[in-house]
Amino acid sequence: MIKNQRVVAVEEHFTTAAYLEVAHGLSVWPDDKTEMTFMRGLENDAALRTKLVDFEKRLQEMDLNGTDMAVLSLNPPGVQPYETESAVPLARDFNDQLAEVIKRWPTRFAGLGTVAPQDPKQAALEIERIMGPLGLGGVMIYSHTFGRYLDEPDFELLLEAAESHNAPIYLHPRAPSPQMLAPYQKYGMVAALWGYQAEAGTHAMRLILSGAFDRHPNLKVILGHLGEGLPFWTTRLDNRYAFTYRAAGQALGMVKLELTPSEYLRRNFAVTTSGMHDPEALAFCINRLGEDNVMFAIDHPYEDSTAATAFLQDADLTETQRAKISHINAERLFHISR
Numbered sequence: 001m002i003k004n005q006r007v008v009a010v011e012e013h014f015t016t017a018a019y020l021e022v023a024h025g026l027s028v029w030p031d032d033k034t035e036m037t038f039m040r041g042l043e044n045d046a047a048l049r050t051k052l053v054d055f056e057k058r059l060q061e062m063d064l065n066g067t068d069m070a071v072l073s074l075n076p077p078g079v080q081p082y083e084t085e086s087a088v089p090l091a092r093d094f095n096d097q098l099a100e101v102i103k104r105w106p107t108r109f110a111g112l113g114t115v116a117p118q119d120p121k122q123a124a125l126e127i128e129r130i131m132g133p134l135g136l137g138g139v140m141i142y143s144h145t146f147g148r149y150l151d152e153p154d155f156e157l158l159l160e161a162a163e164s165h166n167a168p169i170y171l172h173p174r175a176p177s178p179q180m181l182a183p184y185q186k187y188g189m190v191a192a193l194w195g196y197q198a199e200a201g202t203h204a205m206r207l208i209l210s211g212a213f214d215r216h217p218n219l220k221v222i223l224g225h226l227g228e229g230l231p232f233w234t235t236r237l238d239n240r241y242a243f244t245y246r247a248a249g250q251a252l253g254m255v256k257l258e259l260t261p262s263e264y265l266r267r268n269f270a271v272t273t274s275g276m277h278d279p280e281a282l283a284f285c286i287n288r289l290g291e292d293n294v295m296f297a298i299d300h301p302y303e304d305s306t307a308a309t310a311f312l313q314d315a316d317l318t319e320t321q322r323a324k325i326s327h328i329n330a331e332r333l334f335h336i337s338r
């Protein structure tokens with residue numbers, strides 16, 4: 001329980017019975033089968049399903065641990081394992097349902113919409129709707145789609161729409177793409193134990209190194225789990241980018257960047273505390289990225305909300321830092337007005 005502090009938690013997953021009924025009836029991209037068997041198993045687990053779909057219970061839990069507002073998002077990996085013609089309307093229906101939830105509890109919930117990157121043009125149009133009539137705060141994208149990454153030219157439309165509509169992209173992890181999955185198949189590494197951060201961290205690096213933030217200087221990307229390892233790497237990223245570019249940039253097809261990798265991390269990224277209740281890691285991220293670029297998240301229903309809020313309460317922060325991390329940064333980045 002956290003006291004005397006407004007708390008906005010920003011990686012809080014939900015779904016609806018109506019969504020699951022449609023989604024679970026769809027066949028998934030063959031390479032996503034293992035991951036989707038696992039995720040559907042979670043969604044069919046009685047206790048987890050209740051946590052995902054029951055808003056009265058969620059509000060009780062939020063009251064108990066002192067969370068004023070949850071920024072809701074679809075359970076991973078969104079609509080991305082489904083064929084385009086199913087994924088596009090599924091995303092649209094989900095966003096309508098999310099907007100209804102927020103309309104019903106406007107002081108308790110905000111939301112990140114879902115898009116189907118499978119169809120970048122439709123995704124761009126949906127971002128316009130998400131940030132316009134639906135009044136949501138941004139989009140969540142669950143890393144790769146059919147093994148493809150957002151730095152690829154086909155997705156320029158999507159990045160353009162996100163930048164021009166001020167839609168931060170919360171780049172949420174999922175299991176590694178088929179191109180890099182094999183070594184993660186053993187010892188339970190495929191999901192949150194290690195594979196998720198390898199996948200999401202790689203995706204973020206591809207965006208940086210592709211020059212996406214030179215093309216879209218105002219694009220904002222949010223990473224969970226205190227930045228999926230990237231903040232720890234900042235000095236090495238900068239000196240190895242410079243070294244590799246000098247040594248073999250042309251041969252390796254590298255892009256000449258306007259800034260150093262760590263400068264993009266500070267300018268175009270923000271990170272959240274989801275699942276990382278580690279005071280030293282938090283202090284490190286604040287030092288590396290700045291106190292305006294760190295936000296509180298629980299990762300409901302996969303992390304314990306009592307532990308998460310106790311971590312925020314006990315962290316060694318100035319009062320200004322605690323206020324920024326607990327709500328001010330989220331309100332600014334996700335356009336939440338009180």
Ligand code: MN
Binds near residue numbers: 013076172274299
């Ligand atoms: Mn999550």
